[in-house]
Amino acid sequence: MSVFGTYSRYYNLLYKDKDYSGEATYVKTLIDKYLPGATSILDLGCGTGRHDFILTEMGFEITGVDMSQEMLTVANAHLSSLTSQQGIAHPSPPTFIHGDIRSVRLESTFDVVISLFHVMSYQTTNDDLTAAFATARAHLKPGGVFIFDCWYGPAVLTDRPVVRVKRLEDSEFALTRVVEPVMYPNENIVELDYQIMSREKKSGEVEEVKERHRMRYLFGPEVEYLARNSGMAIVESLEWLTGREPGFDTWGVCFVAINQMRDEYLLMRDERTDES
Numbered sequence: 001m002s003v004f005g006t007y008s009r010y011y012n013l014l015y016k017d018k019d020y021s022g023e024a025t026y027v028k029t030l031i032d033k034y035l036p037g038a039t040s041i042l043d044l045g046c047g048t049g050r051h052d053f054i055l056t057e058m059g060f061e062i063t064g065v066d067m068s069q070e071m072l073t074v075a076n077a078h079l080s081s082l083t084s085q086q087g088i089a090h091p092s093p094p095t096f097i098h099g100d101i102r103s104v105r106l107e108s109t110f111d112v113v114i115s116l117f118h119v120m121s122y123q124t125t126n127d128d129l130t131a132a133f134a135t136a137r138a139h140l141k142p143g144g145v146f147i148f149d150c151w152y153g154p155a156v157l158t159d160r161p162v163v164r165v166k167r168l169e170d171s172e173f174a175l176t177r178v179v180e181p182v183m184y185p186n187e188n189i190v191e192l193d194y195q196i197m198s199r200e201k202k203s204g205e206v207e208e209v210k211e212r213h214r215m216r217y218l219f220g221p222e223v224e225y226l227a228r229n230s231g232m233a234i235v236e237s238l239e240w241l242t243g244r245e246p247g248f249d250t251w252g253v254c255f256v257a258i259n260q261m262r263d264e265y266l267l268m269r270d271e272r273t274d275e276s
Helices: 006-014 020-034 050-057 069-084 126-138 155-157 220-229 262-275
Strands: 040-043 063-064 095-098 110-115 139-153 164-169 175-184 189-200 206-216 233-239 253-258
Touching: 006 175, 020 040, 020 050, 020 110, 020 139, 020 253, 040 050, 050 063, 050 139, 050 262, 063 069, 069 095, 095 155, 095 262, 110 126, 126 139, 139 155, 139 206, 220 233, 220 253
Parallel strands: 040 063, 040 110, 063 095, 110 139
Antiparallel strands: 139 253, 164 175, 175 189, 189 206, 233 253
């Protein structure tokens, strides 16, 4: 089964406690810091669009790309529901496009490109990562900002993944999810075997879903190398949401890259500061 196939049916329930609003606010803070006045965002690996709907409410024009048609179906269903509830079309609704972030090319560029919830860690080979960075670079305006998070190597190797069990339910389903990890240290890969047991409350029907997700953990120097080779410069790396300096206990790290060389960016930033 492909990654995020049937799994997409339960995705929003599995992550119902995820702080999408706080994460979108955090992204906006980074945008305001590095590119104040930005209006357009491309979301690579948008999933069901949860971040995108919130960023749209903040005033951004959003285009989301995802390779899972099932996830995009959920996103578009939510958009239709919002439009129906409001009785009018959203003033600037997000646009969702089916595509592979390694190869998609849209006929437009954006102020900001984002890739959240470890999408970059799903790029498990050097070629995958190089292609994904090239896609981000190809869709950025000069001076544009690329914001993404990933699994951070020093923490993954220090606090190694273990078997996890999660149980939750809503008005429709009762779910049990088991995640079993296998590490491949010579590839910088963690393979996650997902097993989801779902019971539909109304019918009593039981479904079992199995998927295998391969995740690559990344290190600062290789991220800087990938960015530089694609024509961007890393200007900041920090723990996702907290802003702390990454360390051995930092599984999720956020990187900020600028679509130009570092010295040019610093000069532009200093000139903007002098004018204000």
